[in-house]
Amino acid sequence: MDTLLTNVFLSALFMLMFSVMNSAGVASILEEPICGPTYPPGAIPIYPDDVHLLQFSLNLEFLEADYFLYGALGYGLDKIAPELVMGGPPPIGAQKANLDKLVRRIIEEFGYQEVGHIRAIITTVGGFPRPLLNLSASNFATIMNNAFEHPLDPPFDPYANSLNYMLASYVIPYVGLTGYAGANPFLKGWKTKRV
Numbered sequence: 001m002d003t004l005l006t007n008v009f010l011s012a013l014f015m016l017m018f019s020v021m022n023s024a025g026v027a028s029i030l031e032e033p034i035c036g037p038t039y040p041p042g043a044i045p046i047y048p049d050d051v052h053l054l055q056f057s058l059n060l061e062f063l064e065a066d067y068f069l070y071g072a073l074g075y076g077l078d079k080i081a082p083e084l085v086m087g088g089p090p091p092i093g094a095q096k097a098n099l100d101k102l103v104r105r106i107i108e109e110f111g112y113q114e115v116g117h118i119r120a121i122i123t124t125v126g127g128f129p130r131p132l133l134n135l136s137a138s139n140f141a142t143i144m145n146n147a148f149e150h151p152l153d154p155p156f157d158p159y160a161n162s163l164n165y166m167l168a169s170y171v172i173p174y175v176g177l178t179g180y181a182g183a184n185p186f187l188k189g190w191k192t193k194r195v
């Protein structure tokens, strides 16, 4: 893929990500019904209800981390941060993607960010072993076929090139960010909200 197309696509991807993140932030400032700007005296750091909401996100963080790390490096959490997977099985079918240099470096950074998210969640509310993830090309092909409501020919392969990889990357974190935006108003404790 030529560099101009890559840049245009990345800009669009970032703009979408930031707009979703901003709307989450704005909502939490304007509508914040429970958490004030400072911790009220006697505030509870972690409400029991918050734990499940954040732990739910952990599933997605595992998915994102391994998808990005494998795509960029050819290996994932088992090598980068084995203590975080807590004995969960390695992902099925994850592989290094055929990325151009710029995209590969950005995706590697995304991967390290996800490792940080996982660590933040686990140290705040505790974790669980990484679930079995199916990151095989054929699983992505199935998802894309369902999205298009007919089988693509040739089947969609996220690992084939930078554009395909970014299309699949777009599908994954979008679910995560909207999940956070949706869960944020329901988080009550300042410590879980900060995460």
Ligand SMILES: *[C@@H]1O[C@H](CO)[C@@H](O)[C@H](O)[C@H]1NC(C)=O
Pocket: 092, 134, 136, 138, 139, 140, 142
């Ligand atoms: C992964 O997903 C693909 C496509 O849905 C499926 O064919 C394959 O059996 C799955 N692999 C495992 C080990 O479940």
